[in-house]
Amino acid sequence: MTTQALPSALAAIVDDFQALSEPERLQLLLEFSEGLPELPDRLKDHPELLEQVVECQSPLFLTIETENNDAGAVRLFFKAPAEAPTTRGFAGVLHEGLDGLSAGEILSVPDDMPELLGLTRAITPLRMRGMTAMLGRIKRKVAAASRTQA
Amino acid sequence: MPYPVEQNEKFAAYAHPERLVSTEWLAAAIENGAVANGSLIAVESDEDVLLYETGHIPGAVKVDWHTDLNDDVTRDYVDGAAFAELAASKGISRDSTVVIYGDKSNWWAAYALWVFTLFGHQDVRLLDGGRDKWVAEGRELTKDRPAPVPGNYPVVERDDAPIRAFKDDVLAHLGKPLIDVRSSEEYTGQRTHMPAYPEEGALRGGHIPTAASIPWARAAAEDGTFRSREELEAIYLGEAGLAEGDDVVAYCRIGERSSHTWFALKYLLGFETVRNYDGSWTEWGNAVRVPIVKGAERGSVPVAVGA
Numbered sequence: 001m002t003t004q005a006l007p008s009a010l011a012a013i014v015d016d017f018q019a020l021s022e023p024e025r026l027q028l029l030l031e032f033s034e035g036l037p038e039l040p041d042r043l044k045d046h047p048e049l050l051e052q053v054v055e056c057q058s059p060l061f062l063t064i065e066t067e068n069n070d071a072g073a074v075r076l077f078f079k080a081p082a083e084a085p086t087t088r089g090f091a092g093v094l095h096e097g098l099d100g101l102s103a104g105e106i107l108s109v110p111d112d113m114p115e116l117l118g119l120t121r122a123i124t125p126l127r128m129r130g131m132t133a134m135l136g137r138i139k140r141k142v143a144a145a146s147r148t149q150a
Numbered sequence: 151m152p153y154p155v156e157q158n159e160k161f162a163a164y165a166h167p168e169r170l171v172s173t174e175w176l177a178a179a180i181e182n183g184a185v186a187n188g189s190l191i192a193v194e195s196d197e198d199v200l201l202y203e204t205g206h207i208p209g210a211v212k213v214d215w216h217t218d219l220n221d222d223v224t225r226d227y228v229d230g231a232a233f234a235e236l237a238a239s240k241g242i243s244r245d246s247t248v249v250i251y252g253d254k255s256n257w258w259a260a261y262a263l264w265v266f267t268l269f270g271h272q273d274v275r276l277l278d279g280g281r282d283k284w285v286a287e288g289r290e291l292t293k294d295r296p297a298p299v300p301g302n303y304p305v306v307e308r309d310d311a312p313i314r315a316f317k318d319d320v321l322a323h324l325g326k327p328l329i330d331v332r333s334s335e336e337y338t339g340q341r342t343h344m345p346a347y348p349e350e351g352a353l354r355g356g357h358i359p360t361a362a363s364i365p366w367a368r369a370a371a372e373d374g375t376f377r378s379r380e381e382l383e384a385i386y387l388g389e390a391g392l393a394e395g396d397d398v399v400a401y402c403r404i405g406e407r408s409s410h411t412w413f414a415l416k417y418l419l420g421f422e423t424v425r426n427y428d429g430s431w432t433e434w435g436n437a438v439r440v441p442i443v444k445g446a447e448r449g450s451v452p453v454a455v456g457a
Contacts, residue, residue: 030200058198083253085200123199124216 010097032092033085058084090131153247163379165420185209195262205291241298251277255374261409315425328361339444352435356444362390366407401427
């Protein structure tokens, strides 16, 4: 698999990770955890609108919304505690790489995309599962939302 | 040179008060320059591999339970050479006083302490309450990474037998006390992984026959500190039915949560012979023809196992 198959923002993130040494990749993941946007107030006050991804080691909640226009951009929302920077970092990568894309673009992201970040050894396969699960959950929700609209 | 031991009323009631330090004590030691001058080594060991980087106790070094302490090929801990190299790189010498702390009520810190003990490191202590208590008290955190002067650590052969049980040891142990520290859903066999944790692929659910179910976190109070000796006795002697002098094996899923219970039994209640079965449920629940009990009852010792 090459990064050419990925949406451009996500491909750029993958390229950034791959260009770095392992310790630098961890540092970059930390930066993504710091850059994860806060939930908008309407979701903050309604935790029941978010779903928990139980495969993550720390609590991670997410939801998606599809914008009501021709482009049909999908917006992603994540919530994870500050004490879980690895989980937050993964969420930050997916947010920056996928937020605002169309359902079709998100669904075309290969399921094993997290492996491309080159973090598996540094953070262990166990911790990588959370990220794969997060991407899987987003794709399932996007697919379900597209079916409803179709 | 060992650093002086903390004296306080709570710790004095424990069998080995020298194994714990309080956040106040550590803050004072840092204030006195003990961490900066290397007479005391603070080690952070967390579940989250990036948590240390978000801010840690000033002067503390990081040891990751998975990437530093586990062998990356065989399911085993690192060997003496790798441990010596790791310790020295963190500024730890054989006679250093090491204080370990971490997230989640010291769950992973206790695991790191147990691995240090496999190598016979003499003076290794836990910060009572761990990282969360330090943070809750508003104490100083820093992102500055220390550059410790390398320690002098000999290559010591790991001595597993006194505190580590393997599957065959557990089979031979059946009939003597076992403590299962997993959640009740894992104990009964309703599920094979922790609630809200990844499925780790055990083919069978349940518990080792006769094991008492005492989830690990019961040894900790709300603030993450260990419960008092009296409270721990009510749980482990009263409820689990352990008696003084018992030979005990504790287990969980991969041996991390049970390290916390191992610490409580060995150093706080003073059981001489306590072993952690680190193969735990990810081994037992996948092993062929080992006895398993499902449901909330402890069950009985099977006759003629494997005969």
